[in-house]
Amino acid sequence: MKQRSEQSQGxxxxxxxxxxxxxxxxxxxxxxxxxxxxxxxxxxxWTLVVCLIALAATKQLRFLRDLARDPRRLGTMAVAGVLIAINWVVYIFAVVTGHTVEAALGYFLNPLVTVALGVIVLREKLRPLQWVAVGVGVIACVYLAIDYGRPPLISITLALTFAAYGLMKKRIGGSANALQSLAAESAVLAPVAVVILAVITARGETTFTTQGVGHTLLLLSTGIATAVPLLLFAAAASRVPLVTIGLLQFITPVLQLLCGVLVLGEHMNLARWIGFAIVWVALAILTVDSLQATTRARRLARAAQGAAC
Structure with a gap:
């Protein structure tokens, strides 16, 4: 009963x-x-500020000091930080320049790219349905490239950087929790961020103090907006099966697509809908394979338990 309650919360x-x-x-x-x-x-x-406050409140600040003494782990964190920074800036650029739909496509493609990177980098072996899903995903990318008249670079960059970020997080493993990882990644990137902001301010292009109090508060809130969903995700990942997380992740690109089309007024022609539909077919195949694999694993576990008894 307690486990079911934990899963519901997750x-x-x-x-x-x-x-x-x-x-x-x-x-x-x-x-x-x-x-x-x-x-x-x-x-x-501001994410670094939020993380430092949270680390201090939970008495975890020593983590950063220990990390500074471990060059190898610090290097891994730095690479992860660079990857997520590229992902963030491309995503923000997509939204502010009217390419939210293309950004949504990137997160639809992400599971397929993650599977492909598993084969290329980790030498993992794919099941037949996974190969089919990746193949359909490639067909979708080619089709959409023809429709756009160019490769969907925003989509591909977002999918690649987030999938690569996931691989780096896998290497980090359990050596750091979600809050510690985010703090370390933000700390590594902070000096570069300060320099860029100084240049922007020196050129008179800053909006932090020129667009009113509301705008300033929104920029200040970026730290909370970054940390809160990440911590919610960490709480979920520790409570629910990976299959549930895999199914829930499709909420984000669906909502991004709806925001782009229904709220931000971005245009989706029929050809582009067809391209997205091909991607959704690939994701459906990947989901079916994941559910089948989970069911088989449970059956084998029950069989092993029965044999042990």
Whole structure:
């Protein structure tokens, strides 16, 4: 009964995390006329502030000191930080320049790219349905490239950087929790963010103090907006099966797509809907395979338990 209650809580946490991430296009659109790089820098710095406060409140500040004495782990964290920074700035750029739909496509493609990277980098072996899903995903990318008249670079960059970020997080493993990882990644990026903001300010292009109190408060809130869904996700991941997380993750790109089309007024022609539909077919195949694999694993576990008895 307790386990079921924990899973229910975890599902709620996961739903809220992906719901917040799905609403990010509206949040970043509200930050105009700030440029993508200005928003990125504020996001890094205020996220670091939030993380430091949280680490101090939970008596985990020693983690950063220990990390500084471990060059190898610090290097891994730095690479992860660079990857997520690229992902953030491309995503923000997509929203503020009217390419939210293309950004949503990137997060639809992410599970397929993650599977592909598993084969290329980790030498993992794919099951037949996974190969089919990846193949259909490639067909979708080629089709959409023809429709766009160019490769969907925003989508591909978002999918690649987030999948690569996931691989780096896998290498970090259990050596750092979600809060510690975010703090370390933000700390590594903070000096660069300060320099970029100084240049923006020196050129008279800052919007932090020139667009009213509301705009300033929105930029200040980027730290909370970054940390809260991540911590909700961490709470969910520790309580629910990976399959549940895999299914919940589709909430975010669906909401991003709806925000782009219904709220931000981006155009989706029939050809582009067809391209997205091909991607959804690939994701459906991947989901079916994941559910089948989980069912088989449970049956084998029960059989092993029965044999042991």
């Amino acid at each position: 599902t709620v946490y996961g739903f809220l995390a992906y719901l917040l991430w799905g609403a990010f296009p509206l949040y970043f659109a509200a930050l105009k006329p700030a440029t993508a790089f200005e928003v990125l820098c504020h996001r890094i710095l």
